[in-house]
Amino acid sequence: MRITLLLVAMITVLGFSACNSKKEEVKPESSFYFKLDKDTYQSNATEAYVTDTVYTGKKTLVVDGVTNNFGYHMELMITFTKDSLATGTFNGAEMSLMQIQQKELGYTSQNIKVNITSINSKHAEGTFSGVLSNGDIEKPLTDGTFKVEIN
Numbered sequence: 001m002r003i004t005l006l007l008v009a010m011i012t013v014l015g016f017s018a019c020n021s022k023k024e025e026v027k028p029e030s031s032f033y034f035k036l037d038k039d040t041y042q043s044n045a046t047e048a049y050v051t052d053t054v055y056t057g058k059k060t061l062v063v064d065g066v067t068n069n070f071g072y073h074m075e076l077m078i079t080f081t082k083d084s085l086a087t088g089t090f091n092g093a094e095m096s097l098m099q100i101q102q103k104e105l106g107y108t109s110q111n112i113k114v115n116i117t118s119i120n121s122k123h124a125e126g127t128f129s130g131v132l133s134n135g136d137i138e139k140p141l142t143d144g145t146f147k148v149e150i151n
């Protein structure tokens with residue numbers, strides 16, 4: 001009886017150790033953040049993907065997010081000047097900040113400056129700044145950062 005209990009205990013411990021010894025794949029945590037005038041916006045559900053633009057034949061990185069209270073949808077689109085992903089400074093990126101409940105006009109711009117510091121087929125990170133407008137009011141966009149896993 002003692003040998004059986006000892007054998008069961010050893011098998012349990014060895015099985016538990018084997019399960020825990022497997023390396024778990026750690027996914028990088030995505031972030032998407034900026035200040036618009038005095039307000040701060042941070043996405044708590046961020047996704048990114050690369051698409052080919054039909055009319056220009058160039059690649060576009062789309063960083064898409066929603067704030068933690070589901071109050072705002074935020075999106076940054078960077079179209080690369082060549083047909084490949086690259087680091088560098090890009091002028092003319094598009095940005096939008098829209099209320100999900102559409103209680104007021106959203107803010108957009110087609111002239112955001114983006115500095116991509118790292119990018120490959122699975123990951124991108126960088127900074128951005130510019131001015132967003134709702135048609136009547138212009139507000140400075142500062143301290144923009146993103147660090148995303150590309151799907």
